[in-house]
Amino acid sequence: xxxxxILGAGVAGHTAxxxxxxxxxxxxxxxxxxxxxxxxxxxxxxxxxxxxxxxxEIKFDLRPLYKKWGINFIQAKAQNFFPEGxxxxxxxxxxxxxxxxxxxxxxxxxxYDYLINATGPKLNxxxxxxxxxxxxxxxxxxxxxxxxxxxxxxxxxLDLMQNGQKxxxxxxxxxxxxxxxxxxxxxxxxVDFEIKRRGLEKFAEVIWITNEYELGDFGMGGAFxxxxxxxxxxxxxxxxxxxxxxxTWIKRAGVKxxxxxxxxxxxxxxxxxxxxxxxxxxIPGFAGHGFKAYDKNGADISTKLFTPSGLMKVDADYTxxxxxxxxxxxxxxxxxxxxYPNIFAPGIAFAPPHSISKPMTSKNGTAIxxxxxxxxxxxxxxxxxxxxxxxxxxxxxxxxxxxKASMGRMGAACIVSAGYGMSKGTAATMTVNPVVPDWDKxxxxxxxxxxxxxxxxxxxxxxxxxxxxMFLYKAKGKPFWWLIPE
Amino acid sequence: MExxxxxxxxxxxxxxxxxxxxxxxxxxxxLFQIIRFFILNYKIMKILIKxxx
Numbered sequence: 294x295x296x297x298x299i300l301g302a303g304v305a306g307h308t309a310x311x312x313x314x315x316x317x318x319x320x321x322x323x324x325x326x327x328x329x330x331x332x333x334x335x336x337x338x339x340x341x342x343x344x345x346x347x348x349x350e351i352k353f354d355l356r357p358l359y360k361k362w363g364i365n366f367i368q369a370k371a372q373n374f375f376p377e378g379x380x381x382x383x384x385x386x387x388x389x390x391x392x393x394x395x396x397x398x399x400x401x402x403x404x405y406d407y408l409i410n411a412t413g414p415k416l417n418x419x420x421x422x423x424x425x426x427x428x429x430x431x432x433x434x435x436x437x438x439x440x441x442x443x444x445x446x447x448x449x450x451l452d453l454m455q456n457g458q459k460x461x462x463x464x465x466x467x468x469x470x471x472x473x474x475x476x477x478x479x480x481x482x483x484v485d486f487e488i489k490r491r492g493l494e495k496f497a498e499v500i501w502i503t504n505e506y507e508l509g510d511f512g513m514g515g516a517f518x519x520x521x522x523x524x525x526x527x528x529x530x531x532x533x534x535x536x537x538x539x540x541t542w543i544k545r546a547g548v549k550x551x552x553x554x555x556x557x558x559x560x561x562x563x564x565x566x567x568x569x570x571x572x573x574x575x576i577p578g579f580a581g582h583g584f585k586a587y588d589k590n591g592a593d594i595s596t597k598l599f600t601p602s603g604l605m606k607v608d609a610d611y612t613x614x615x616x617x618x619x620x621x622x623x624x625x626x627x628x629x630x631x632x633y634p635n636i637f638a639p640g641i642a643f644a645p646p647h648s649i650s651k652p653m654t655s656k657n658g659t660a661i662x663x664x665x666x667x668x669x670x671x672x673x674x675x676x677x678x679x680x681x682x683x684x685x686x687x688x689x690x691x692x693x694x695x696x697k698a699s700m701g702r703m704g705a706a707c708i709v710s711a712g713y714g715m716s717k718g719t720a721a722t723m724t725v726n727p728v729v730p731d732w733d734k735x736x737x738x739x740x741x742x743x744x745x746x747x748x749x750x751x752x753x754x755x756x757x758x759x760x761x762x763m764f765l766y767k768a769k770g771k772p773f774w775w776l777i778p779e
Numbered sequence: 780m781e782x783x784x785x786x787x788x789x790x791x792x793x794x795x796x797x798x799x800x801x802x803x804x805x806x807x808x809x810l811f812q813i814i815r816f817f818i819l820n821y822k823i824m825k826i827l828i829k830x831x832x
Contacts, residue, residue: 532795541792670827704826719806722819726826744826750806752816756823778827 295321295687298387298405300371302327302355304335304669305640306411307768308676308779314362315775316684324365324403328392330356332768333437336669336708337761339479341440342574343447343487345713348437351761358770368393369401371412374586374598376633385635407683410605410638411676414579417468423551424467424577431551432574434480443574447484450572454488454496460571462488463556465502467575469547470648472512472664474503477576478531479710484574485538486712486719494539501535501542502556502568502575504661506653508532508544512663513649516725517738518747524738527723530747534711534721543568545653547661548575563656579641579664581605597632604644606630607637611644616651621701621731623647627682627694628675634692637683639675641667649729669764670705671728673779674698701729704744708757711749720753722746 297313299306302325310325317323333352340346359366369389376385384404391399416435418425426433432443450460464481466474481501488497501508509515509527516527535542545561556568556575581603586595599605609625623646630636638644645665653662681696704726711719724746730739738745767777798806805811 529795532791533797536792536795537797541790544791706823706826716809717807722823724823724826744822746822748815748819750812750815751809752812752819755812755816756819778824 295406296404297321297323297407297409297683298403299323299325299409299411300327300387301411301413301640301642302329302332303411303413303640304672305413305642305676305679306409307332307355308673309409309411309639309680310359310364311362311768311770311774312677312680313683314364316680317687319363321687322365323363324367324405325355325359326367326369326371326387326389326403327355328368328370330354330366330368331437334761334765334768336757338434338437338440339476339483339710340713341437342432342434342443342480343483343713344444345483348441351765352437353765353769362770367391367401367403371410371582371584372400374584375402375589376408376586376594376598376636377589379587379589379591385633406635407686408636409679409683410636410642411640412582412642414641415582415603417578417580420578420580421467421548421550421575424548424575428551429553430570430572432572433577434476434574435576446572447487451488451491451493453571454493455491457496459496459498461498461500461569462572463500463502463568463570464574465543465546465576466504466663467548467551468578469504469549469559469659469661470664471504471576471578472666473576473579474505474511474663475666475668475707475709477503477574478511480574481540482534482538482709482711483713485540489538490712499538499540500568500570501540502546502548502558503542503544503663504547505544505663506561506650508535508542510650510663512666513725513728514651514730514739516723516730516740516745516747517742518745519742520747524742527747530721534749545661547655547659551575559655559657559659559661561653561655561661581642581644598630598636600644602644605636605638605642606632607643609644609646611646619647620733621699621727621729624699624701624729626697626699628679629682629694637679639679640672643675667700668705668707670707670779671698671700671703674703677779699729700727701731702727704728704741708753708760710754710757712754714754715758716751718754718758719749719751720757721749722753722756
């Protein structure tokens with residue numbers, strides 16, 4: 294009997310749990326540890342943040358499903374890793390702390406043969422002074438709870454505009470090296486759509502603020518796409534979207550601090566500037582969770598498992614090298630920790646070898662650029678290949694690691710909602726193939742130009758709407774869920 | 780959209796392309812978008828299937 298422990302029940306962790314229970318005999322023990330018992334379909338947070346969906350429509354309770362699947366569920370947060378055990382417990386284990394009201398603070402040691410660390414990112418609001426959601430006029434759409442609050446705040450601003458009061462909406466990135474520009478991009482377009490739907494645009498100024506060198510970078514160095522007889526760039530694509538809507542932008546900006554009415558930022562020219570706001574939704578920086586790891590003698594081996602950012606080391610090439618020498622071969626394929634091969638880290642929990650966008654530094658030495666994104670589709674694929682490799686390992690006794698999913702070889706689709714409605718809605722369907730540009734294979738454009746695209750239109754909204762229901766159906770483990778791809 | 784020259788005056792917002800009426804019509808045309816819906820689905824499936832082994 295093998296014991297498989299999964300930390301985290303987000304896209305990567307839950308996907309891995311689903312395939313493991315399907316692929317393994319019931320005699321094997323699967324345990325999922327997560328601080329919350331709720332699964333949320335994060336891409337739909339955008340619609341919660343503008344009141345088009347309720348939190349209940351985008352989440353569900355995992356406990357009944359895991360009970361049905363024979364998976365142990367423990368509502369707790371991981372704290373310390375003991376990959377060699379210790380003097381008392383000879384096998385590898387994780388120390389967790391319960392997060393339920395009844396058992397808050399209670400600790401438990403959970404032994405494992407295989408560990409999947411799919412804990413995602415820590416939303417590092419503390420890294421930007423004053424950024425925490427709920428703080429004055431600051432919102433977030435990172436969780437369904439945050440998005441619900443964002444909608445409450447947005448409604449207050451809509452009311453003020455209805456009374457003739459002008460409001461400034463600033464949406465974008467809230468840290469000099471933040472990622473997830475795509476989510477903020479969706480939110481600004483939806484906020485703008487809802488303002489115009491109510492005829493309030495003359496009372497609104499909508500501003501995009503970003504750490505991207507150019508718009509459309511999205512943390513993946515932008516992309517070339519065929520458009521209107523040209524090979525164009527996502528820079529023009531994103532700018533065109535904003536110009537069409539009278540949204541202005543501030544780029545190359547590293548947000549340092551917010552107070553109740555102003556955003557303070559530094560730009561790549563080293564200037565310290567301010568932007569007034571009445572409503573701000575800025576994506577925070579991401580970090581690891583600050584886990585500690587110890588060997589069997591109790592010595593701290595955290596650096597063996599984690600990079601300084603707190604994310605987990607996997608089969609990536611972490612050698613420091615200049616941007617010009619970066620390659621897709623730097624990126625991991627199996628998400629396996631090199632020191633402890635029975636530990637995996639799919640999804641946002643793994644430490645990328647470097648960013649995808651070129652690192653930029655201001656004249657004052659502040660790093661201002663977009664970190665590498667890892668959205669739902671790649672995270673789901675990583676979760677699945679991790680499960681497939683563990684299943685093979687358990688069944689054959691050999692760690693063949695034949696299932697691979699490198700971001701330098703996989704494509705990804707992102708549907709950028711720009712307004713909700715089955716006849717009036719719109720979204721940009723964006724695909725990149727591969728996610729990390731491969732300049733050796735595609736010397737002209739970095740990616741396969743036949744499968745990399747950006748297309749705005751009503752069909753995009755239908756796709757996003759369909760994906761919402763399809764992926765929740767899959768996550769709920771309904772009949773034939775496994776036929777739906779990640 | 781307001782007059783671009785008045786609102787932007789040679790700033791970044793002055794230069795990007797904007798869709799003409801025909802492009803805007805196609806983006807909203809239900810018939811055209813139904814066709815695009817199936818094409819987009821096919822393209823996404825294609826990259827997804829090749830994405831991992």
